[in-house]
Amino acid sequence: MQTCVAVIGGGLAGLYAGWLLHAADIDFRVIEARERLGGRILTTNESHILSDDGFDLGPSWFWPQMQPELAELVRELELDTFAQHNDGDVLFERMSRETPWRYQATQQEPQSMRLVGGTTALVTAVARDLPSANILQATRVQQMTLTATGITLTIARADGSEESLAAEQVIAAAPPRLLAQIGFSPLLDAATVQRWRETPTWMAPHAKFFALYDRPFWRETGLSGTAQSFVGPLGEIHDATTASGKAALFGFPSVGADTRASLGETAFSHACLEQLARLFGAEALRPRATLLKDWAADPLTATADDRSAGGHPQPSTEPWVTGVWQERLSLGGSEASATEPGYMAGAVNAARRAVEAVVQRLKK
Numbered sequence: 001m002q003t004c005v006a007v008i009g010g011g012l013a014g015l016y017a018g019w020l021l022h023a024a025d026i027d028f029r030v031i032e033a034r035e036r037l038g039g040r041i042l043t044t045n046e047s048h049i050l051s052d053d054g055f056d057l058g059p060s061w062f063w064p065q066m067q068p069e070l071a072e073l074v075r076e077l078e079l080d081t082f083a084q085h086n087d088g089d090v091l092f093e094r095m096s097r098e099t100p101w102r103y104q105a106t107q108q109e110p111q112s113m114r115l116v117g118g119t120t121a122l123v124t125a126v127a128r129d130l131p132s133a134n135i136l137q138a139t140r141v142q143q144m145t146l147t148a149t150g151i152t153l154t155i156a157r158a159d160g161s162e163e164s165l166a167a168e169q170v171i172a173a174a175p176p177r178l179l180a181q182i183g184f185s186p187l188l189d190a191a192t193v194q195r196w197r198e199t200p201t202w203m204a205p206h207a208k209f210f211a212l213y214d215r216p217f218w219r220e221t222g223l224s225g226t227a228q229s230f231v232g233p234l235g236e237i238h239d240a241t242t243a244s245g246k247a248a249l250f251g252f253p254s255v256g257a258d259t260r261a262s263l264g265e266t267a268f269s270h271a272c273l274e275q276l277a278r279l280f281g282a283e284a285l286r287p288r289a290t291l292l293k294d295w296a297a298d299p300l301t302a303t304a305d306d307r308s309a310g311g312h313p314q315p316s317t318e319p320w321v322t323g324v325w326q327e328r329l330s331l332g333g334s335e336a337s338a339t340e341p342g343y344m345a346g347a348v349n350a351a352r353r354a355v356e357a358v359v360q361r362l363k364k
């Protein structure tokens with residue numbers, strides 16, 4: 001197999017890179033290890049099945065004023081947006097022996113916006129414009145070998161079979177820590193590998209817990225659904241009701257990945273519901289369903305380093321690839337963005353920058 005540009009990763013960044021290459025009439029392949037597209041963007045229904053009207057187990061929000069490039073893409077794709085529900089009082093749980101404090105919320109600034117249907121709408125809209133034959137799902141890049149004419153990628157299918165894909169250029173649109181797991185021949189220089197390994201993958205140590213209800217009952221008593229807690233197990237809780245009216249609360253756990261793993265999903269979910277009941281009343285104990293997505297336990301997002309060394313990637317304009325690889329390989333995933341690293345906006349920015357670099361090199 002051969003192509004002009006191979007794109008590693010079928011998250012937002014990889015798909016958007018494919019979209020830009022397609023628009024520029026440049027042959028490409030997007031190679032995605034998972035069976036589904038979207039990477040950290042994942043919207044499902046209450047049965048954990050992908051949905052175009054569901055709950056965002058990955059990102060929920062974007063901030064159009066601060067992220068004009070993403071806002072422009074959302075407009076171009078004609079996606080509908082709505083504001084994060086914030087009307088009503090906020091709760092603060094300071095200590096276990098104290099009743100939660102209740103106070104009036106201040107106006108959210110900047111306003112967090114959500115996508116109607118969920119953030120998967122963005123992935124679906126970008127992928128819809130791409131020829132399906134150009135997207136290889138359930139296919140993992142294992143090895144890259146530099147040749148006189150480009151890079152040969154060794155790709156492994158889910159059934160264990162391997163194939164070679166020769167490309168003139170490669171855009172690696174995945175977290176640097178995951179890219180460091182790929183075999184390179186010749187080896188990448190030590191400083192590059194170290195930098196990739198030290199770049200945290202945004203939100204990789206985290207999880208999201210959802211409780212789904214028949215109606216957003218907390219709103220009836222003047223609560224917004226927003227809560228902060230020093231008690232846990234959820235540290236930050238928000239209203240996650242969909243634009244179509246499916247009621248839900250979600251929270252980010254304040255307990256670490258190892259504690260979550262040792263508790264197990266049933267005990268952890270139970271502790272989350274008890275906390276929701278403390279905050280929002282006994283009705284919270286009777287959800288229609290619960291959802292838990294632990295990203296720290298997902299090897300196509302988190303590495304062992306993310307469990308112990310999380311954090312936010314720093315914006316940087318330093319080249320991500322140096323030495324013999326730099327004329328053939330570009331990083332294009334969110335963490336490599338110089339403006340919004342870690343965010344969906346960063347994925348769009350980094351992919352655009354990588355495609356611009358590749359187009360320049362192909363012209364040469």
Ligand SMILES: Cc1cc2nc3c(=O)[nH]c(=O)nc-3n(C[C@H](O)[C@H](O)[C@H](O)COP(=O)(O)OP(=O)(O)OC[C@H]3O[C@@H](n4cnc5c(N)ncnc54)[C@H](O)[C@@H]3O)c2cc1C
Pocket residue numbers: 008009010011012013014031032033034037038039040041057058059060061062139140141142173174175178179182202203204206207208295300301332333334335342343344345346347
């Ligand atoms: C819980 C959570 C909440 C978040 N909240 C927000 C938010 O509110 N707002 C916001 O802007 N951002 C948020 N983010 C971050 C946002 O999800 C990411 O910035 C964005 O989705 C990154 O896109 P990406 O394409 O760069 O990377 P990814 O989505 O990680 O995609 C990389 C892809 O590469 C694939 N891959 C990896 N290695 C290989 C390989 N060797 N071969 C083939 N494929 C490979 C992976 O399977 C994956 O699909 C959140 C993330 C999480 C997990």
